Amino acid sequence: MFDFLKGKSKESKDPNATLISPVNGKVIPIEEVEDPVFSQKMMGDGFGIVPSDGDVYSPGSGKVVSVFPTQHAVGLELDNGIEVLVHIGIDTVELEGGPFDTLVKEGDRVTPETKISTVDLEGLNKAGKKNTVIVVFTNMDQVNEYTLNITGETTRGTEIGTVSSK
Numbered sequence: 001m002f003d004f005l006k007g008k009s010k011e012s013k014d015p016n017a018t019l020i021s022p023v024n025g026k027v028i029p030i031e032e033v034e035d036p037v038f039s040q041k042m043m044g045d046g047f048g049i050v051p052s053d054g055d056v057y058s059p060g061s062g063k064v065v066s067v068f069p070t071q072h073a074v075g076l077e078l079d080n081g082i083e084v085l086v087h088i089g090i091d092t093v094e095l096e097g098g099p100f101d102t103l104v105k106e107g108d109r110v111t112p113e114t115k116i117s118t119v120d121l122e123g124l125n126k127a128g129k130k131n132t133v134i135v136v137f138t139n140m141d142q143v144n145e146y147t148l149n150i151t152g153e154t155t156r157g158t159e160i161g162t163v164s165s166k
Contacts, residue, residue, distance in 0.1 A: 015144065017080045019161040020112035021154045022059045023133050025051040028151060030136065035090045038134050043085065046136035047148050047161070056088060056117040057156055058110040059135050068093075071100035074116050075138075080165040083139040088119050090130040099123030112157060142166055 021027060026049065033039045033048040058076060065083070066075035072092040076084045088100060099120035110116060124131045137143055148161040 013080055015080050015165045017060050017078045017082060017163050018159055019059050019163060021156050021158045021160050022057045023049050023051040024053050024156045025049045026152060027154050027160055029148060033132055033134055034130055038136060044137040044140045045146050048132045048134045050132050054119040054121045055115055056133060058112055058114045058116050059084060061111045064104045064106050064108040064110060067102050067106055071097040071102045081142055082137055082163050082165050085136045085138050087134040088117060089124050090132055092129050095127055137163060
């Protein structure tokens with residue numbers, strides 16, 4: 001009955017969001033992530049970054065919608081409504097939080113200057129886990145266009161792409 005109100009508020013949102021490198025390291029296309037669930041886009045499109053340090057920041061502006069109890073992942077909703085999963089490492093849920101420290105909680109507002117997590121890269125290595133930070137859009141039905149403009153070595157805070165909502 002009040003769908004017109006929802007439509008009105010959605011129209012006022014900017015559909016475009018700039019994607020910022022959340023870590024220092026090497027940006028890779030999602031297809032190169034060494035996990036078939038991500039590389040075959042079963043969770044959605046996105047990108048990976050092989051980190052050079054353990055500080056993980058938000059890839060854009062929005063709010064925290066979920067913090068996994070195992071601290072290996074944080075769910076965000078960008079200001080344009082695109083849902084983003086920031087997943088740290090491959091098969092790291094098995095570590096039950098060990099080398100991670102999540103610094104945000106559900107409902108927190110985040111920007112690319114917000115550190116959302118830290119990870120002990122040496123601890124991941126000792127556990128035999130890959131350290132790739134994976135950024136994936138989990139509501140692809142709402143994504144109009146996604147572009148990754150930069151791959152290779154980059155620094156945290158660098159603009160690397162865009163994602164727009166329908």
